[in-house]
Amino acid sequence: MPSATVENYLKCILMLSMDCDQSEVPMGLIANSLGVTPGTATTMMKNLQREKWLTYKSRKGVTLTSKGRRLGMKMIRRHRLLETFLVDTLGLDWSEIHDEAEELEHAISEKVLERLDVFLGNPQYDPHGHPIPTKGGVIRKLPQKNLLNLAMGKKVKIESILDQGSDFLKFAQKKGLMPGKLVEVIQRDEMADSVELQLEKKSKFSLGFKSAEKILVSG
Amino acid sequence: MPSATVENYLKCILMLSMDCDQSEVPMGLIANSLGVTPGTATTMMKNLQREKWLTYKSRKGVTLTSKGRRLGMKMIRRHRLLETFLVDTLGLDWSEIHDEAEELEHAISEKVLERLDVFLGNPQYDPHGHPIPTKGGVIRKLPQKNLLNLAMGKKVKIESILDQGSDFLKFAQKKGLMPGKLVEVIQRDEMADSVELQLEKKSKFSLGFKSAEKILVSG
DNA sequence: GTTTTTAGTTTGATTAATCAAAGTGCCGTA
DNA sequence: TACGGCACTTTGATTAATCAAACTAAAAAC
Numbered sequence: 019m020p021s022a023t024v025e026n027y028l029k030c031i032l033m034l035s036m037d038c039d040q041s042e043v044p045m046g047l048i049a050n051s052l053g054v055t056p057g058t059a060t061t062m063m064k065n066l067q068r069e070k071w072l073t074y075k076s077r078k079g080v081t082l083t084s085k086g087r088r089l090g091m092k093m094i095r096r097h098r099l100l101e102t103f104l105v106d107t108l109g110l111d112w113s114e115i116h117d118e119a120e121e122l123e124h125a126i127s128e129k130v131l132e133r134l135d136v137f138l139g140n141p142q143y144d145p146h147g148h149p150i151p152t153k154g155g156v157i158r159k160l161p162q163k164n165l166l167n168l169a170m171g172k173k174v175k176i177e178s179i180l181d182q183g184s185d186f187l188k189f190a191q192k193k194g195l196m197p198g199k200l201v202e203v204i205q206r207d208e209m210a211d212s213v214e215l216q217l218e219k220k221s222k223f224s225l226g227f228k229s230a231e232k233i234l235v236s237g
Numbered sequence: 238m239p240s241a242t243v244e245n246y247l248k249c250i251l252m253l254s255m256d257c258d259q260s261e262v263p264m265g266l267i268a269n270s271l272g273v274t275p276g277t278a279t280t281m282m283k284n285l286q287r288e289k290w291l292t293y294k295s296r297k298g299v300t301l302t303s304k305g306r307r308l309g310m311k312m313i314r315r316h317r318l319l320e321t322f323l324v325d326t327l328g329l330d331w332s333e334i335h336d337e338a339e340e341l342e343h344a345i346s347e348k349v350l351e352r353l354d355v356f357l358g359n360p361q362y363d364p365h366g367h368p369i370p371t372k373g374g375v376i377r378k379l380p381q382k383n384l385l386n387l388a389m390g391k392k393v394k395i396e397s398i399l400d401q402g403s404d405f406l407k408f409a410q411k412k413g414l415m416p417g418k419l420v421e422v423i424q425r426d427e428m429a430d431s432v433e434l435q436l437e438k439k440s441k442f443s444l445g446f447k448s449a450e451k452i453l454v455s456g
Numbered sequence: 457g458t459t460t461t462t463a464g465t466t467t468g469a470t471t472a473a474t475c476a477a478a479g480t481g482c483c484g485t486a
Numbered sequence: 487t488a489c490g491g492c493a494c495t496t497t498g499a500t501t502a503a504t505c506a507a508a509c510t511a512a513a514a515a516c
Contacts, residue, residue: 125344
């Protein structure tokens with residue numbers, strides 16, 4: 019059985035390889051997103067390679083093996099199903115569930131997870147709009163469009179929020195930036211580095227480029 | 238934050254002190270019930286003493302401090318609420334939930350636990366009939382009567398099963414020995430070391446003394 | 457094409473939890 | 487009161503995960 023630490027490394031590497039969209043993930047990103055020193059990451063990569071979770075090329079980065087990808091995907095599935103449970107069943111706020119799921123995902127067994135999946139009605143997306151991988155490890159793609167790269171003056175539907183931080187999520191909720199809501203970009207100011215938004219039945223407000231990029235939309 | 242290991246030691250010591258009904262718990266019992274060597278237990282006790290979870294007297298045993306008792310009780314509460322959830326909500330078999338809860342109890346936060354408690358309707362007993370401590374750490378006493386020390390020829394209600402082993406629980410379920418069921422001891426054979434039982438709408442069967450002692454009853 | 461910077465690697469040490477095996481204190485029996 | 491045996495303690499070693507800090511390779515800047 020892989021330790022919780024191993025599970026975390028593999029989930030992290032899989033997620034990084036999914037957004038960078040290239041299989042070789044550099045040390046720096048890994049160390050940074052797990053909050054460990056670069057030396058720790060290097061040492062760990064060698065151990066993970068020894069156990070065939072990934073292949074490691076010195077000063078290049080790592081690539082998951084299929085065994086590694088499978089475990090990483092399993093962890094994402096666990097995490098997102100747990101988040102869904104915490105919000106839908108227990109009624110927790112979507113800004114406070116990430117850390118809870120982060121712990122529980124290492125403790126829940128396959129059997130309990132599959133029961134939970136049935137209990138929740140086989141949800142496709144978690145409360146933040148992130149796709150939940152199937153048991154077999156298949157995951158839907160996220161939309162490419164966001165509030166920054168989008169054509170102005172068109173009403174679109176919010177699909178997903180790419181930030182797990184409690185502060186950002188609290189803010190997003192207050193403003194109504196949640197999956198399913200309709201929104202229109204009514205202005206874009208390159209100098210001010212911000213876009214102006216209009217949500218249905220809400221007053222206008224603006225969002226910096228960096229934040230706007232985190233809101234994925236469709237339609 | 239105490240580690241999962243510390244949580245396990247304290248829960249174990251509290252449970253031992255509750256059934257031996259004397260505060261000083263000897264090393265041997267602890268090492269044995271946690272499956273570690275005596276040396277490991279001794280070393281650990283010194284560390285736990287350093288952090289004020291208990292007091293340790295060399296070659297005598299340990300006594301929990303109130304801080305230690307509080308944590309131990311919290312773990313029992315978590316364990317039993319989780320078992321209740323696994324059976325009542327997810328529909329797992331009562332023989333397979335102990336080990337699942339054993340893992341989850343270290344990962345669930347206070348906040349999630351209290352939500353779960355509300356969701357389950359503040360249950361008083363877990364699926365095996367064990368009392369669930371309150372949030373404040375108060376726990377009901379188990380009945381003293383069991384199928385061995387009981388007067389014969391009297392119909393009594395099963396309250397609790399004192400064995401977490403999957404095999405025994407599967408057997409008990411098959412025979413109908415579950416909390417709430419009515420049972421009568423119709424014979425007792427000292428030589429054969431067994432009692433003969435009659436459950437409502439079931440055929441007679443017999444149980445060894447050791448097993449009969451594990452079935453607590455009332456009435 | 458050097459030099460500087462940045463990213464990554466190595467090394468030596470630490471902490472928590474464990475074991476095996478050698479050592480010790482105590483209790484009961486003779 | 488001396489002896490044996492059992493319960494407990496000590497010691498030395500191991501494993502996983504981590505860090506700080508010294509080191510090195512490769513990429514960027516000049």
